[in-house]
Amino acid sequence: xxxxxxxxxxxxxxxxxxxxxxVAIGPLHVLRGVAVARREAAATPQEEVGAFRAALAAAxxxxxxxxxxxxxxAGDILEFQAALLDDPDLIEPIAATIALGxxxxxxxxxxxxxxxxxxxxDGDPVLSxxxxxxxxxxxxxxxxxxxxxxxxxxxxxxxxILAVEMTPSSFLALDHARIAxxxxxxxxxxxxxxxxxxxxxxxxxxxxxxxxxxxxEGATAILDASDGTLVTNPxxxxxxxxxxxxAAGAAARSAADARxxxxxxxxxxxxxxxxxxxxxxALLDLIGPAICDGVGLTRTEFLFADGAPDExxxxxxxxxxxxxxxxxxxxxxxxxxxxxxxxxxVTFDGEANPFLGVRGVRLSLGRPDxxxxxxxxxxxxxxxxxxxLKVMVPMVTVPDELERVRALLAEAVAALEAAGTPCAxxxxxxxxxxxxxxxxxxxxxxxxxxxxxxxxxxxxTASARDNPAVASLADPLNPAVLELIARTVAAGAARGVxxxxxxxxxxxxxxxxxxLATGLRVFSAAPAEVGAVKQAIRASVxxxxxxxxxx
Amino acid sequence: xxxxxAASAMGEWIEGAATIVDxxxxxxxxxxxxxxxxxxxxxxxxxxxxxxxxWTNAKSPNSVMKMKAAHGSPLHIRASGEDADAAVAALVALxxxxxxx
Numbered sequence: 191x192x193x194x195x196x197x198x199x200x201x202x203x204x205x206x207x208x209x210x211x212x213v214a215i216g217p218l219h220v221l222r223g224v225a226v227a228r229r230e231a232a233a234t235p236q237e238e239v240g241a242f243r244a245a246l247a248a249a250x251x252x253x254x255x256x257x258x259x260x261x262x263x264a265g266d267i268l269e270f271q272a273a274l275l276d277d278p279d280l281i282e283p284i285a286a287t288i289a290l291g292x293x294x295x296x297x298x299x300x301x302x303x304x305x306x307x308x309x310x311x312d313g314d315p316v317l318s319x320x321x322x323x324x325x326x327x328x329x330x331x332x333x334x335x336x337x338x339x340x341x342x343x344x345x346x347x348x349x350x351i352l353a354v355e356m357t358p359s360s361f362l363a364l365d366h367a368r369i370a371x372x373x374x375x376x377x378x379x380x381x382x383x384x385x386x387x388x389x390x391x392x393x394x395x396x397x398x399x400x401x402x403x404x405x406x407e408g409a410t411a412i413l414d415a416s417d418g419t420l421v422t423n424p425x426x427x428x429x430x431x432x433x434x435x436x437a438a439g440a441a442a443r444s445a446a447d448a449r450x451x452x453x454x455x456x457x458x459x460x461x462x463x464x465x466x467x468x469x470x471x472a473l474l475d476l477i478g479p480a481i482c483d484g485v486g487l488t489r490t491e492f493l494f495a496d497g498a499p500d501e502x503x504x505x506x507x508x509x510x511x512x513x514x515x516x517x518x519x520x521x522x523x524x525x526x527x528x529x530x531x532x533x534x535x536v537t538f539d540g541e542a543n544p545f546l547g548v549r550g551v552r553l554s555l556g557r558p559d560x561x562x563x564x565x566x567x568x569x570x571x572x573x574x575x576x577x578x579l580k581v582m583v584p585m586v587t588v589p590d591e592l593e594r595v596r597a598l599l600a601e602a603v604a605a606l607e608a609a610g611t612p613c614a615x616x617x618x619x620x621x622x623x624x625x626x627x628x629x630x631x632x633x634x635x636x637x638x639x640x641x642x643x644x645x646x647x648x649x650x651t652a653s654a655r656d657n658p659a660v661a662s663l664a665d666p667l668n669p670a671v672l673e674l675i676a677r678t679v680a681a682g683a684a685r686g687v688x689x690x691x692x693x694x695x696x697x698x699x700x701x702x703x704x705x706l707a708t709g710l711r712v713f714s715a716a717p718a719e720v721g722a723v724k725q726a727i728r729a730s731v732x733x734x735x736x737x738x739x740x741x
Numbered sequence: 742x743x744x745x746x747a748a749s750a751m752g753e754w755i756e757g758a759a760t761i762v763d764x765x766x767x768x769x770x771x772x773x774x775x776x777x778x779x780x781x782x783x784x785x786x787x788x789x790x791x792x793x794x795x796w797t798n799a800k801s802p803n804s805v806m807k808m809k810a811a812h813g814s815p816l817h818i819r820a821s822g823e824d825a826d827a828a829v830a831a832l833v834a835l836x837x838x839x840x841x842x
Contacts, residue, residue: 266769266770267769269770269773270769270770270772270773270802270806273772273773273776273777273802274802274803277776277800277801277802277803277804278798278800278801279798279800279801279803279804280801280803305803308807309807314809317806317807317809320768320769320806323769496768497768500762500763503763
C-alpha cells in the first residue's frame, strides 16, 4: 500500500467484547499497572525511611478515600489492603531494611513479591484470591513512592481508560463520574469488573485485540460499548457519525432513565414485565426495587467466591434479598458453577470440555452436600416472604434432573419442619439453556421456565461464549435461537406457567423487538439496562412480523 | 515470632479459645476484624490455629491471614500485659459472634 508517512496518525479499529453501555468519545488514557516512574533513592537511609512512611500514609489515605465511597463488596478488598499497610509484622522489617541502606522501592517490591509468592504457594483458593490484592497494593505503594497518586486522581476528565488488565480495586479507584468509558485487552464479560461496570452503568469493552500502547496516550478515541469496538485516531467522518450516535444514545438514555420506574407496555398496549438480575449482594445497596417488577435471576455464585458458605450465611443473604424486593417476586438460581465459572474446591479441574461437562445442576447433583445446604437456606428464606419464592435450576437437560432436585428439596423441607424451623417450599423452575430442554420444555414438571440465552446461544450455534474467534457465530438473532425461545414460550403458555428470559439478550434494547415477537412477555435485565430495555419495549409492537413479509 | 519470647518475659499468659464458625475459616474480613480489635489493647496478643505449633501476632493481618485457621476448629488466643484479660475476652467474644458477619 502507499506511502507509510502520508498520515502520521491513522484511524484504527480494535475489536473486543461488548460488556455494557453505549458510545463514548474522549482522549485515551493508558493505564500501565506496572509502569511506575523510576525514582532515585534519597540521599540518606533516614530520608529514605521517611519517604517510605510517607508513601504508606499516602497509599492509606488514597485507599480510605475510595473506601468511603464504596459498597460492601469493594470495601472488603480495600479494607484488607489498608490493614496490611498498618501491619507491624509486615512493615517494620521493610523499614529496617531501608534503614540499613536499601532503596525504599526495592525493599518494598522485594518484600511484597515474597508475600505474593507465599499467598500463591500452596494453591489455597482463599489465599490465592488475596494474592491479587497484594499485587495491587504493591503497585499502589510504588506509585506513591514515585509521586504518583496510585488511583484515578490523574485521569483526564472525560477520558477513555485503556488497560491490559483491571482489578476490581483499580476499577473502583477510577472516578466513574469523570471518565467516559473503559477498555481492556484482558478480562471477560463475566468477570467481577464487568459486573461492577454493569451495576454502575460504566461503558466497558473487554478482550480487545490490541495491547495498549503508550503512544496512544491522549489520542482521540471512540469506544462503542454496545458494539464492542474501540476506534483510535478516528477520521473526521467517523468521528462525526460516532458523535451523532453518542448524542442520540445519551438523549435516549436520559429519556429512558426518566421513565425507568414506569411499567413497560408495548406500543400496541401489551404489558411486559421487566425484572432485574442480581449478581452480587452489593447491588442491593446501589439500586432500589422500584425500577423493576421483581428479581428474575439471582446468581448465587458470588456467595461461593471464598468457598462454600454455610446455611446461615446463605439464609441471611436470601432473606435480605427478599426484604429488599418488598413483596415483588424473586427468583434465585441454585449454584451454577463449572463451564466458564470454576470455583476452587467445588468444580472439577481438567475437564477436556468444561462447557459440555459437569456444570450447573450436573455438578450440584454430584455434590448433594452443597445442594442440600443451599436448599435448606432457600426453604427457610421462603418462609420470610409474602409471595412464593422461585428457585430455578441451571443446565437442566432432562426432566429427571429437576425431579432429583425436587426430592432433595422435599427432604430438606421435611427435616426443617421436623426440627420446628420455619420454612416453606419454593416454586421449582427449570432454566432453559440446553437445546434439548428447549425442544422438550413441555415435558418438564416445572413451576416456571427461565431462558438462559447466553448458554442457549452457545449450545445452539456451537460457539464457545469465551472464544472471541467464534463470537460472530454466537448470534442471538440466529433463527434457530429465536425458534428455541419461541418453543419454550409456547410450552409455558400451554402449561400455564411463566416464561422469562434472564440472559444478556434481555439486557439488550436492540433485541427487545425480536424477543417480543417470540411471544416473550417477561424480561430480566442487568440493573443499569432496565430503563433502556423498558423504553425499547414501549417502542415495539407485541407480536408483528414486519409489513409484507410472511417469511 | 520474635514477640513470644519478649512477651513471656513480661509475665503470665492469659489464654482462651473459641471455635471458628465461618465456613471458610479466617479469611480476609475476619482477619482484618480480629487484628483491628487486637490493636485496641496494650497487651501482647497472639493467636494459634489448633494445628499450629507456634503462636502468631494477633495484631498482624498478614500473619493471621496466612495461618489459614480452618472452619470448625478452635482458635487459641493468649495475651500478656496489663489489659490481657480484657483482650482475651474481647477476641473470644468476636470469634464466637462469627466476626459480626
